[in-house]
Amino acid sequence: MTRPYVKWLLLAAALVMAAFYLFPLYWMYVTSLKTGSEIFANPPTFWPNSPDFSVYPQVWARRTMSTYLWNSVVIAGGVTAITVALGTGCAYVLARYRNIWIDVGLFSILMLQVLPASVMVTPIFVGFNQFGLLATPRFAVILAASAKAMPFFVVLVRATFMSVPRELEEAALVDGNSRIGAFFSIVLPLARNGILVCAILTFMTAFGEYIYSKSIIQDTSLQPASVGLSSFIGPNSRDWNSIMAYVAIYVTPILAIFVLLQRRIVSGLTSGALK
Amino acid sequence: MQKLVSSLRDGVGFDLLLVGAAMVFLVALAGLPLLYNILMSFQQVDMFTLGTFVRPFVGFANYVAVITQPEFWLVTRNTFVFVIASIAGQFTLGFALALFFTLRFPGGATIRGLFLVSWVMPGLVVGAIWSWILAGDFGVLNAILTRLGIIDANIFWKSDPAVSLWAVIIANIWLGLAFNMLLLSVGLASIPRDLYEAAELDGANAPQRFWTITLPMMRSTIGAVLSLGLIGTLQQFDLFPAITEGGPANSSTVAQFWAWQMSFKLYDFARGATVSVLMLLLVLVASIVYVHSTRNEVRG
Numbered sequence: 001m002t003r004p005y006v007k008w009l010l011l012a013a014a015l016v017m018a019a020f021y022l023f024p025l026y027w028m029y030v031t032s033l034k035t036g037s038e039i040f041a042n043p044p045t046f047w048p049n050s051p052d053f054s055v056y057p058q059v060w061a062r063r064t065m066s067t068y069l070w071n072s073v074v075i076a077g078g079v080t081a082i083t084v085a086l087g088t089g090c091a092y093v094l095a096r097y098r099n100i101w102i103d104v105g106l107f108s109i110l111m112l113q114v115l116p117a118s119v120m121v122t123p124i125f126v127g128f129n130q131f132g133l134l135a136t137p138r139f140a141v142i143l144a145a146s147a148k149a150m151p152f153f154v155v156l157v158r159a160t161f162m163s164v165p166r167e168l169e170e171a172a173l174v175d176g177n178s179r180i181g182a183f184f185s186i187v188l189p190l191a192r193n194g195i196l197v198c199a200i201l202t203f204m205t206a207f208g209e210y211i212y213s214k215s216i217i218q219d220t221s222l223q224p225a226s227v228g229l230s231s232f233i234g235p236n237s238r239d240w241n242s243i244m245a246y247v248a249i250y251v252t253p254i255l256a257i258f259v260l261l262q263r264r265i266v267s268g269l270t271s272g273a274l275k
Numbered sequence: 276m277q278k279l280v281s282s283l284r285d286g287v288g289f290d291l292l293l294v295g296a297a298m299v300f301l302v303a304l305a306g307l308p309l310l311y312n313i314l315m316s317f318q319q320v321d322m323f324t325l326g327t328f329v330r331p332f333v334g335f336a337n338y339v340a341v342i343t344q345p346e347f348w349l350v351t352r353n354t355f356v357f358v359i360a361s362i363a364g365q366f367t368l369g370f371a372l373a374l375f376f377t378l379r380f381p382g383g384a385t386i387r388g389l390f391l392v393s394w395v396m397p398g399l400v401v402g403a404i405w406s407w408i409l410a411g412d413f414g415v416l417n418a419i420l421t422r423l424g425i426i427d428a429n430i431f432w433k434s435d436p437a438v439s440l441w442a443v444i445i446a447n448i449w450l451g452l453a454f455n456m457l458l459l460s461v462g463l464a465s466i467p468r469d470l471y472e473a474a475e476l477d478g479a480n481a482p483q484r485f486w487t488i489t490l491p492m493m494r495s496t497i498g499a500v501l502s503l504g505l506i507g508t509l510q511q512f513d514l515f516p517a518i519t520e521g522g523p524a525n526s527s528t529v530a531q532f533w534a535w536q537m538s539f540k541l542y543d544f545a546r547g548a549t550v551s552v553l554m555l556l557l558v559l560v561a562s563i564v565y566v567h568s569t570r571n572e573v574r575g
Contacts, residue, residue: 010380017372018389024404024449025392027415031407040413043422086300089293096290105294107566112305114562116510118531119551122538123308123315130326147304150297179289201395208397210513215539226399230516233403240407247400258395262388266457 025255032056032244039240059245067221068228069250071138072207075224078142079149079206084199086146087153092187094154095161106158113151117211120144125215137217144212149202156201160194161187197264204254225250309555315548322542337549346525346533353440354529354557360441361511362504364448369455369500374489376456377463387460394453402517405446409433409518436526439519443527446514451507455500462496463489502565509558530554 031039033051059065094102094109124144125134133140164187172182188195210226217223229250233243258265282288316337318330341347376387393401408416411431420426432442466489474484490497512531515521521528521536528536530550538547 007380010378011382014375014380014383014386017375018386021390021449021452022392024401024408027408028404042413042418044413044415044418082300086297090297093290093294105298109301110566111562112301114506114558114565115305115309116512116531116554116558118510118512118535119312119554119558120305120308121535122544122547122551123312124304125538126315126320126325126544127308127311130328143304147301150301154297179286183289204395208400208513210397210399210516211535214516215535226397226513229399229403233406233517237406240410243403244407247403251396251400254395254397255392258392262391266388266391 028244028248028251032241032248034241036239036241055241055245056249059242060249063228063232063242063246065225065228065246065249068223068225071222072224072226075138075141075145075209075213076203076206078139079145079209080199080203082142082146083149083153083202084195087150088157088188088195091154091157092161092183092191095158096166106155109151109154112147113155115148117148120148121211121215124212128216134216137219138222140216141209141212144216145206145209148212149206153198153202156198157191157195160191160198163194164190193264197261200257200261201265204257207254312548312551312555315545316552318545320543320545320548325544333545337545338553341546341549341553346528349525350528350530350533353525353527354554356440357444357447357529358505358508360444361447361451361508362501364444365451365455365504366501368448369452370459372452372456373459373463376460387456390456391453393450394457396450398450398511398513399517401446401450402514405442405449405514406433406518409442409445433519434523436523439523439527440529443514443518446518447508447511450511450514451504454507455504458500458503459493459496462493462500466492498567499565502561505561506558506565509554509561530557 030046030048032055033048033053034045035048035050035052038045038049094106121144128134128140128144133143168190169182169186172186173179177185208226209224210230213224213227214230217227229243229246232239232246237243279288283292317332317334318324319333319336320330324330372387372390376383408414409432411417411429411434414429414432416432417426417429421429430438432438470488470492471484474488479487509531512535515527515529515532519527521532531554534547534550534554536547537543537550
């Protein structure tokens with residue numbers, strides 16, 4: 001580290017690695033702008049000859065993306081609402097005490113985090129069918145996906161509550177606040193940022209949810225964007241420029257949110273993920 | 276009654292209410308389905324009994340049926356190859372990147388953040404992009420490899436049974452790299468600097484410092500990362516429908532995709548549940564390792 005040029009060499013190396021890593025994203029955008037014949041050029045062109053943006057409005061209209069994306073927003077919003085409403089209080093209690101029952105609770109939540117959705121989808125589908133929940137498929141997906149999202153949320157938010165000083169809450173109790181009052185007026189505002197980051201993460205994950213929606217929602221007008229995408233990709237796909245345009249429309253909002261909040265998200269994850 | 280209300284407002288009742296609400300929800304939508312899954316694996320579940328609550332028991336017939344299925348051993352082998360190769364790739368590359376980014380240089384933290392992009396992307400989208408990159412005739416990976424002189428003829432990543440599983444593995448490594456790097460970076464950052472300085476004064480070179488300080492200090496982190504990798508890989512589903520759909524001829528089918536196909540393509544929910552139970556045993560091993568390594572961390 002003593003010579004000045006070393007750090008610039010390191011920077012160059014880092015940029016090269018990042019370029020390799022981000023190539024799939026670049027390729028997504030570039031392909032979406034190519035014409036139908038240019039995508040099959042050999043050797044492939046690494047920059048479109050004449051960038052053609054008209055594919056975006058075409059795909060948007062032809063694939064009824066407004067419906068699909070709206071359903072994704074409904075599902076992700078519902079999952080986030082349930083997860084935050086139920087998970088925050090649970091995380092608070094798990095952070096507040098330290099005894100054997102808390103350990104048991106944490107352990108069982110960790111165990112639930114481990115279950116693959118592809119395993120849970122069979123019993124959930126059959127059970128929901130028996131209780132008539134399949135009549136409201138989006139709501140059924142929201143319930144199933146919330147149960148999947150909540151353990152991770154609780155583990156991360158618990159780490160946030162751990163960093164709120166106990167003394168502040170105790171001072172509020174001494175001043176005559178009830179437990180409810182102290183929770184809503186002292187603890188929650190102090191943990192607000194951490195909860196917000198975890199809620200955004202939950203939303204982004206649920207926005208890409210696929211397996212429950214694919215298995216539970218049969219009605220095309222209620223399916224989210226992931227299921228809409230799966231209906232026109234497969235081993236023999238041909239119209240790659242429209243697929244990549246669809247994919248670009250789908251993920252660009254997520255990528256934008258991520259880049260904006262990158263620092264917050266990383267610090268939120270690093271404090272919670274390993275504890 | 277009044278006592279109950281005041282306890283809910285201002286006592287243990289408040290805590291119990293908060294935990295209880297979440298727990299009831301999780302038990303209803305994760306715990307019970309789990310038990311129901313095990314129950315179904317011992318029942319006859321077909322289109323006639325799907326909606327009824329009482330079904331005939333069949334003992335281990337579903338397990339026998341699954342294990343004697345011709346593709347059972349192929350799927351088992353694929354699952355292990357998928358898990359081991361994915362974890363090896365994610366971990367090695369993630370560790371290398373995490374070590375690289377411990378070096379200080381301008382813009383380092385920002386560039387490291389870019390490497391997390393794949394983590395927030397929907398799995399199906401990642402699958403779609405890689406499906407196009409890996410396309411046989413017009414895929415860019417084949418074009419690059421040919422230009423570099425590494426291969427002579429195009430590799431048909433998605434339709435050649437010999438490599439179709441590896442197509443999914445490549446995509447999965449890209450997807451999981453970020454999470455591995457992030458967790459390993461946290462572990463590396465927690466090693467005290469002065470250990471390295473002391474070793475350097477004693478004349479230890481870089482590889483010696485890596486083997487005698489970095490690896491031992493990272494032991495519990497590595498345990499947690501590997502078991503989380505195992506759990507994450509067993510949860511990976513979205514890449515399969517997007518890239519190969521398990522084909523050709525099941526050459527890229529893994530247990531989690533097989534279970535889903537049984538239930539939702541063949542409508543054989545009993546066998547789907549049976550494969551799921553078999554897979555849960557694998558997941559259980561992973562979680563025991565995970566819990567064990569996090570407990571070490573608390574103690575150490």
